[in-house]
Amino acid sequence: MATDFSALGRALAVPARSEIVSLLMDGSRRPAGELAAAAGVSASTASDHLAVLVDAGLLTAEARGRQRFFRIADPGVAAALEQLGALAPQTPVHDYRRHRAARDLASGRYCYDHLAGAIGVAIADAFVAQGVLDRFDEEFALTAHAAARLDALGIDLVAARGRRRATVLACLDWTERRFHVAGALGAAIAERVSRAEWVRRRSGSRRGVEVTAEGRRALRDEWGVALDPPA
Numbered sequence: 501m502a503t504d505f506s507a508l509g510r511a512l513a514v515p516a517r518s519e520i521v522s523l524l525m526d527g528s529r530r531p532a533g534e535l536a537a538a539a540g541v542s543a544s545t546a547s548d549h550l551a552v553l554v555d556a557g558l559l560t561a562e563a564r565g566r567q568r569f570f571r572i573a574d575p576g577v578a579a580a581l582e583q584l585g586a587l588a589p590q591t592p593v594h595d596y597r598r599h600r601a602a603r604d605l606a607s608g609r610y611c612y613d614h615l616a617g618a619i620g621v622a623i624a625d626a627f628v629a630q631g632v633l634d635r636f637d638e639e640f641a642l643t644a645h646a647a648a649r650l651d652a653l654g655i656d657l658v659a660a661r662g663r664r665r666a667t668v669l670a671c672l673d674w675t676e677r678r679f680h681v682a683g684a685l686g687a688a689i690a691e692r693v694s695r696a697e698w699v700r701r702r703s704g705s706r707r708g709v710e711v712t713a714e715g716r717r718a719l720r721d722e723w724g725v726a727l728d729p730p731a
Contacts, residue, residue: 511556516541517549520570521558525578526610526707529562529569575665578612579682585674604702606675608709614671614686619699619711619727621676623689626725633668633681640670640681650685653723655692660684693719 512518516539523538524530536546550570553559558581560573572578608619615623624640627633632649634641647657661667663684671682681689693699698715702708711719711727719725 508556508558511552511558514549516545517553520546520549520553521572521581523707524559524570524572525581525612527572527578527613529571531567531569533567535570572612575612575682579669579671582611582616582674583672604708604710608699608711609707610690610709611671611673611680611682613690614680614682615690615693615699615709616671616673616680617675617709619709619725620680620686621673621678622725622727623719623723624670624679624681626723627681630724635670635679638670638672638679640668640679642668642685653692654696655685655688657685657688660688663687 512521519539520535523535532546532550533543535550536543539546539549541549550559550561554561554570557573558577559570561568561570563569572581606617608615608617610616611620614620624633628635628640630649631643632646634643642657650657657667661684666683668681668685669683670679671686672678673680680686690699693715696715696718697712698718699709699711702710716727719727
């Protein structure tokens with residue numbers, strides 16, 4: 501049986517639907533009204549677009565009282581969309597505000613529930629250099645020394661392995677064109693740095709994150725993660 505890629509192509513072919521999917525790539529659940537406003541369409545038009553995305557298996561919906569909230573269907577869909585982004589042409593940016601927003605997303609963002617952008621790739625590179633991960637072509641694998649090192653970093657590998665998903669995945673970063681860490685380990689890393697307040701969401705950004713001054717120091721000195729100076 502052949503795979504029908506055209507069905508997904510049609511689902512993402514409309515700019516408003518692409519905007520909705522992009523907004524939800526941070527792993528959030530958002531109401532239809534908020535998604536309509538972000539996509540610049542009416543509530544009725546957004547409802548039609550959301551129905552297409554749900555039917556295509558890209559989004560799921562859940563009812564909360566009188567509202568319906570939408571999110572990316574699962575981590576596998578998020579990873580596929582992130583990698584698709586590496587193939588997609590970038591939207592031209594003609595004003596400073598949008599240029600700054602694009603630069604901020606490239607610096608750091610959430611890809612579903614794990615870190616992407618320069619910070620995500622830097623963490624992946626550090627973990628490979630320190631022998632936590634092995635890289636094989638387009639895959640990551642945990643080394644025999646991973647558990648001890650991750651425990652020292654405050655990451656519970658046993659708990660990560662207990663989640664109902666792949667423990668570690670290599671996710672192709674659409675801005676860096678390299679791989680960051682996804683899967684249960686990627687989520688655990690994001691939770692750890694967020695809990696320590698080393699990384700926080702950017703003010704006014706839907707997906708972007710920034711490294712705090714304390715986080716930059718801790719990531720450098722405790723985790724061995726080399727980050728470029730803040731812009």
